[in-house]
Amino acid sequence: MAQPIKDVVTAMIQPFLDAEGFELVDVEFVKEGSNKFLRVYVDKEGGIDIDDCGRISEVLSEKLDETDPIPEAYFLEVSSPGAERPLKKLSDYERAVQKQVFVTTYEPVEGEKEFEGKLLAFDGETLVVQTPRKKTTIPYAKVASARLAIEF
Incomplete structure (x- = not known):
């Protein structure tokens, strides 16, 4: 079976990103309407700018042209993952402790499937989220998606 595009692209660009001090946040290959998009989300300490995105795009484009996967x-x-950055890796969750998050679960936890509030703790197996109404412990295995949330 062919290797998923996400894995191929990650393997291609990761060495360059590591050498330049960038973090690969996510790679997605999606169809929208009649077009397909390969989206690569990258960040670094202090955030990335348009020049960083251009340089990474140029390097990745050359690598993609070489192997044509x-x-x-x-x-x-x-691009940057944005202010509402998705939490994908364990390290993303660890960095998000004490920040506002929005979490959805595959199945209800204490009767709910959506939680928005402060991530109080994460130990690799459970998240503790303080919503305006209560504190909820969510098994990491039940998390469908999570992202940083903007506080208003």
Whole structure:
């Protein structure tokens, strides 16, 4: 079976990102309407700017042209994960402790599937989220998605 595009792209760009001090947040290959998009989300301490995105896009584009792992036409986009950055890796959750988060679960936890509040703790197996109404312990295995949330 062919290796997933996400894994191929990650393997291609990770050495460059590591050497330049960037963090690969996520890679997605999605179809929107009749177009396909390869999106690469990158960050670094202090945030990334348009020049960083351009440089990463140039390097990745060259690498993709060399091996041509995606047979169909697509658009390449390199960007910051934004203010509502997704939490994908364990280290993302660890960095998000004491920050506002929005978490959804695969199945209800204490009768709910959506939690927005402060991430009080994360030990690798459970998240403790303080919402305006209560403190909830959520098993990490039940997390469907999580992201930073903007406080208003």
